[in-house]
Amino acid sequence: MKDWLTRIAAWSAIAISAGSALHAEPLKVVATFSILGDFAAEVGGERIALRTLVGPDSDAHVYEPRPSDAIALARADVILTNGLEFEGFMSRLIAASGTEAPITVLTEGVESMEEPGGGHYHYVDGRAIFHAGAHDPHAWQSATNAKVYVGNIAAAFCAADASGCQSYEANAAAYLADLDALDGEIRSAIAALPGDRRTVVVAHNAFRYFETAYGVTFLSPQGVSTESEAAAADVAGLIRQIRETGAGAIFAENISDTRLLEQIGREAGMALAGTLYSDALSGPEGPASTYLAMMRHNTAALATALAIQ
């Protein structure tokens, strides 16, 4: 993991060993974070050499870009980003890299949701950090939106590597069918829950697309007060809301520490019901090492917690 010069050199090595005999050079793809990386791997298959900047269980909001990231961008053929101001580090990194590769914004074509408070909170080392943005960037939390991402990736790959287009489109078609199946699974899992058991609590409001698509309500501390007072002021409001709505469960998130949630849980008399994966996949050994696994894990965790009366 350490030697980035070797790792970059390995791009071409992977190409030769894993790429088809027809293509000496794989398409060099950079994806900004793990979920996009998984989509890219599904569509690109063996024809691409993929580098993911923000790795498993990591929060893109606090990512510190490295020189090797800039070098990867400089050498990339295709750069995949989420957009909607999700990757705050990207514009300066792109500037430093001097890359000429097209930047593909995967939320292009997604019907984006506005952020009610003009942004949302991240919780890092017990501190609330406000992520300002007009639009909610977590669009991948609905499988329907994921299909838009995948379509955009296939189009970007085809534009950069016309000879592989058939392969990308075939891969994308197969994966879109998986996403349709996933969408159906989530819907039936939620539909099986009692009608009054559809509300849970999270710290970081990353599940609004899931909420809109599948009908589970996510409560979280809302960002309307000043930064320094946010955590305290909003928690009180959230506790009231939890009591009023009879929220069924409280969840930790893989990218955040649990300090704030434990506090909320204590005050609301609820124990943590598990971990949801929001902005990053788990490592390969974890329960959410791919997008499909992540969405299934989250759905199962919600369904299990909400099924208990």
Added chain:
Amino acid sequence: MFRYLASASAMALMTNGPVFAQEHDHDHEDVTLYRVFVGDHADAKVTAFDLTEPDRRWTFDTTGQSKLYAVDNGSAVVAVQSNDDAVHFFTSGISLHAHGDHADIEVTEPAAIDQSLTGPRPFHVIDHDGKVVINFDRGGYAEIIDGHELSHGELESTQLKQARAHHGYAAPIGDLWVTSVASDAPVEGDAAPSRVGLQAINADGAPAGDVATCTGIHGEAFSGAFLATGCDEGVLTVSDGSDGPIMKMLEYPDDLPTGESTGTLLGSKSMQVFLGNYGAKGLVVIDPVDEPHFRYVELPFRRVDFVLDAANARFGYVLTEDGSLHQLDLLNAEVTKSAKITEPYSMDGDWNDPRPRLAMAGDEIVMSDPNAGLVRRISSESLEEVGTVEVEGQPYNIAVAGGSGVDHGAEADEHEHEAHDHAHSHDHDSKIYQGYFDDAQIAERQLSDWAGDWQSVYPLLQDGVLDPVMEHKAENGDQSAEEYRAYYEIGYKTDIDRITIEGDAVTFYQAGKPLAAQYASDGFEVLTYAKGNRGVRFIFEKTGGDEAAPRFIQFSDHAIAPQDAGHYHLYWGDDRAALLEEVTNWPTYYPSSLDGAQIVKEMIAH
């Protein structure tokens, strides 16, 4: 306070998909301003001037020769006078605040802060995490100054004690501090003790960990998640961990020339990377995470000064004693361009002899040239001189404050006001109006501020009466008139077309049918919007009257303290908290006495 009206370009407040209920699109200025502070080598003075308008110039007296640091994002400048046991402070007059997709800039004159610090040999300055930390090398302590207060011209400081006085530094890491540590071996006379390492300490100076070896510790910088510091054996990195600072020694690899070390470090603000010296003729690009940690660049001559490019993290610039400036590519660790820009300045002699110093100002390098009595402006792209500024005496140490941003405080173009024969119906401070204010400025308001007979502007929007307003916004904004109309369609939408307010009685007219109730003040709430600006909702709760009347009404009119409203946005409903989250629909009311044309004029003038 004066403003810079050059380079004014109208920019609409709203971008695509606005969520903020700000009703007016004030014209804003995009402003780029760099202000250069130069300390004289011989005389006890600091000169400040605006880079592109150097006749705007100020001179400040100090106690002695100053080394200058722009701190708190350039809002303040610290003048450290090591040989005279004094530190003076200036507000730069430029403050920049990042708000996601843009920065706001505020420009006033620079000023000397009345309070100063005195103490035995102040030296290294660290600006990190809102704190400005100045080490007093012969005092055995560091002064910790609140950066935000400093930006407001207030000096608030506390002392952090060190075990033994030495030429070193202290820096905040998470909730703790790290400090360089001196050997406890006795010294002759007033000789400085040798330095042995770095240690985590609590705010009261009590050790919070063991001393990590870092022989001869000197030079430090922050980048990304790391602090890096130079040692005889390598570069020690420090990052915050759940159990306190994590220290890791990156030893100099064998392929670096032997017998040299790093003693000066710079940290990039936009990429996790450091640039350090390695001896007198070498530089090292230091990556604290990925290997190789060190990449060496040999210079043709000894280094005079070096700087990192804040605008493009790929590059650094170094001046060598032959008078050449070199552009250094940090990604490839190589010199990519060189140009002769001044007479030679030999590195023989004392380190503090008058020699050029470098600083960045956007896409320019500014360089003091003490023998020429100049500050030179050099394009960072071409390394060609783009201008010179004469500075009396021997311009030496240099710091730059400034950047680019949107000046929200700027008034709309004067001619526009005149053209529309505009008169403000209410007297407002435009900064507050834009949503930038301190909590202390907010004061409770009474319902009488909104007393009167009011009409909804929604019917005017529907009838096309407001079309000229939308056209005007489109001309000055980034959306079409149609898009603005759609936005306001959602914003203004309401079926309450008239409201009267008299005493504590509020009457809502829905299709001519009145609904009346009494209301009493229920305080106010401060909201932070997407753009980072804020608004205050003044809230009133129903005390009696029609059952169907809303339990809460919330006024928003861009004012934050008592004054009569010229127009307002009103939110109403029975759930106080839910109303606070409503930011897309903001029924808007103007005096019923105004006709459509007058309202159009009012709206355009804002």
